Amino acid sequence: MILENIHTPADVKALDREQLEPLCRELRQFLVEHVSKTGGHLASNLGAVELTVAIHRVFDTSKDRLVFDVGHQCYVHKALTGRQALFDTLRQFGGLSGFPKPRESEHDAFIAGHASNSVSVALGMARARTLQHLDYSVLALIGDGALTGGLAYEGLNNAGASGEPLIVLLNDNGMSINPNVGAVDSHLSQIRSKPAYYHFKKWYRGLFGQHPMENPLYRFNHKVKTSLKKALWPGSTLFEDMGFTYLGPIDGHDLDRLVHVLAWARELQCPVVVHVKTVKGRGYSFAEQNPDKFHGVGPFDPETGLVKKSGGDDFSAVFGRTLAACAAEDGRVCAITAAMADGTGLAPFAKEFPDRFFDVAIAEGHGVAMAAGLAKQGMLPVFAVYSSFLQRGYDMLIHDVALQRLHVVLGVDRAGLVGADGETHHGCFDALFLSEIPGFTVLCPASFAELRRMLRQALFEIDGPVAVRYPRGGEGDYREDRSGAPVVRLREGEDVTLLTYGVLVNQALAAADLLERQGVRTEVLKLNQISPLEYETLAPWLAGKKLLAVAEDAFGAGCVGQRTAAILAQHGQAPEKLVLINLGKTFLPEGAVPQLEHQAGIDAAGIARAVQEART
Template sequence: MDHIPDDLSGLSDSEATALCELLRARLIDTVSRTGGHLASSLGAVEIIVAIHRVFHTSQDRLVFDVGHQCYAHKILTGRNEAMETLRTLGGIAGFPKPSESDCDAFVAGHASNSVSVAIGMARARTLQKGKYHVLALIGDGALSGGMAYEGLSDAGDSGEPLIVILNDNGMSITKSVGGVADHLARQRLKPQYLRFKKGYRKVMSVLPLGGHIYNVTHKVKTAIKETLLPCSLFEDMGITYLGPVDGHDVKRLTRLLNYAKELDGPVLLHVRTVKGKGYSPAERNPDRFHGVGRFCVETGELLHPAGPNFSSVFGQTMCQLAEEDGAVCAITAAMQSGTGLDQFAQQFPERFFDVGIAEGHAVAMAAGMAKQGMKPVFAVYSSFLQRAYDMLIHDIALQQLHVVLAVDRAGLVGEDGETHHGVFDAAFLDTIPGMTVLCPSNFQELRSMLRYAVFQVPGPVAIRYPKGNEGTFQSDTGSVKSCLLQEGKDITLIGYGMMINQLLECADRLVEHGIHADIIKLNCITPIDLEPIAASVKKTKRLFCAEDSIMANCVGQRLLSALALRGISVERGALVNTGSTFVTHGTVSQLQELCGLDGAHLYQQALEVCGYGKQ
């Protein structure tokens, strides 16, 4: 890729257009080899270039929402060569990360918070008498989250100078009414109109009766505009609305950002874009290229097509359960494909509900459905379920309502990194009274446990399962309690979910030293069936628990506490987990090794518990 200037403010319009094409080519080439969020980044190229022509992100604050549209920004802020390491261990992250660059204003992996963060920065600027500008770049999908409106409402009320750029690719914003609306929108964004508007305000402010005349004309204009243009919602909040404008016209975007920069108050610039712009496979199928693995640039086909995975098995099983019982419903928060619910949505459209990026609402709605006799199943990524913790307690647990949480992406998820690892749900779900948490280790156990959760558990229940394929452990233990997989006398190995594969590998290697382990598989981690564990530890006196979960309130800590309360002593033990810090991005196997959760590291640590030094 040609040299990228450090300062884009001097670029001509034609040079800026050429730069956009170079950036697109670079993005397609890079993501084809690393995987990542392609369609959203392609759709935002002109927006990013226009921002960098008008603002200096090392001083001005650009807050991304979700952040999966930030790749062009990374290239323009000194990380072009580093794009070869995108989402790889030790390389740059797939989301904005201030530790990488001063030009990344804020971590952004989840949705709908950008305006709230930006208004906080704007207020800090005012209090500190700073001179920088603050922008929030938010997609229309993120506007389905209620927090976005909380931020917009406060921003409008504050009067703080702030620019919100709404990147609308047609998912959520209502279309304006016909050709008249489009014509008026174009007219009100012309430079001569904007100059006239600015001058008119200035003149009216000094003329006798100018204030009265301005108020009358403003009311007439507002009435017409509210009838024909989709902006009254924002202006009712006290936000100046500009748009809609073609998001792939870098010249007009630059002009509008310069104008918005001069306005003394909150501004929303409504930009219409095409997700996947410039790469026809992504334009035709933006969902598939939202988050994509390595692919062939010429054909758009994945180099390693995905086979069956936990999400797809969940979706298939949901269809079977819905055929058996008309009360079974599926809910998702803008993750229909990701959670495997495409087939369910086609077969049972009247019982499928995509509520947008609104996990708190999804949980509360599920509670309402359950209260009235339905059997709602909310499929949600583990890291996104964190956003609904209050509703889990207040709306579900207090009344012990039967809501099923299908917690996808539990454990280490890989390349998406810190913002997406599902290492907290096992800890926080355990704090909720009456909650049952099931942990399948393979596809068949997922099928069995989902059926059990939907038809037999009386109160709230969660089933947590990982991203991707199953491991070598294929048996269906046929139980929702603790299960003794292998009998020994020297050490008690305990795990759940996919970690059982590493523990089996560890046990096989321990035999080489004459060490025979009890292996206990926890099919349910809340509440825990303590009896087989207590019996085993009484025999072995050694406890070794491995889990891809945060240390605080991990299963191992809970077991040690429960055993101590029973007066059962553990002479030697080890708890292996993801620790007390955030885990970076990389492949799952690399991250397991980093955390000491791979078979080789578990073997070494188990040897030490058994009194052997490092081998």
């Protein structure tokens, strides 16, 4: 075994050439073995094995800065940088993160849980290096769809014009840009990826001194060459027009070529794009045949590729089916997703109504703005998007939707704590920022039945922008539909009033049971709508309460509890004592949702404890 003796990237550099391909095979076996137990992002990592090994043959990531984009491509990197023994804890509470985390290792340059920011971050690092007169390489490894985000092009535009030595590695696995085609392309790419070509190019540039573009003859030859290349090989011109030297496309599973190209890119000392073609899921037949299925996968049987499902329905699937039913009733209903058709439950909608389904890729801001255009012209657009991803569309929510009170519906998936993806993916901000946008109605179903009803309300009964927020996974013990009013009482009690919304009602009701056994009679109220919050709605239920406790799986600043207390206080009806039970200001790590709720004190035991402490 070679892999078990790899503890640092220096061990990778020390390997003989003939040991590298066996190492890659072992890495793929390692990934399948561990991800099959813990779940995680498999297909993208299988495709990046040779590329990651080549990076560690050429660069020193303890000093050189490697910025991942998207970050879930980092498993091989982690295995080669001293973290193999931690893979049994991958994405588990207190274990190894599924994304780069500088707190884990000096080899992780930057937290990377979302997408399209790597070139911008890398350019900042490169400029810091130049200003500080230091010597190290900066690489942005972008792929798996991240190049579909607009921020990537902002970064490329600025980086290419900067002249800063910077290497952008485009891991093109079929989810980034369209492939080049044709015999000329294939032939030229082979020529350009051979060491002899690089040595010749380096020698030729050297003939004209340190600044060849200042020489008229070099400029003339360069202009002729560029014109010919644009005619024969148009795929490379996007990056070169931005100021990059373009190398590729390179076979991303050919280690020798990868090593040569990366070494040449480092020597060029200018902005370089290295276009690497990889196969998502490479080396594991089930993942190669179904890369989408094995993109983010739960525990599975490595022999059959069958996912070990926990069984039962989930909010995303219920949302997708309900939206498809609404679309069958009304031809104005259309669906938008940002590269998450399966994750948001929209795959059946896409199949049934392909003309009314739009996947905008990793471009949430564009998705929101496009929804605004659809709404302005009379359609009923529904943008299904993960809560943490919706943050990228915040500006458009204000300027393109709310200012014109357009009837755009948001299906805010993964609201609240999401579990194994950790701090970059928890949906703990949408309840705060959506509620602050004028004109937005924010609905919070606590069961599948309420989700079905609230989505119909959002589409057909409410004017202006509406968000329906719901969690990842299935429903709890609460399975009723009490969505007919903004506030409903789920349990009576005289000692304490416990207010909450969404699926946290399950913990609130369980906390009320605990408190009952301790002699505390607890009233449980459920908010079906957290925006708008108005005194006339709240007062009949909350005015002048003795002890009001508000439980939320959101951060504390600007939370529903604070806003409710402020509204009551403005009218002289503040509670005698207020207890806010929420996430405070702490980013929670990866882990199972019950574990995270317990750590944050928003599970039944934590809520009951907070209430009892407030009563003493």
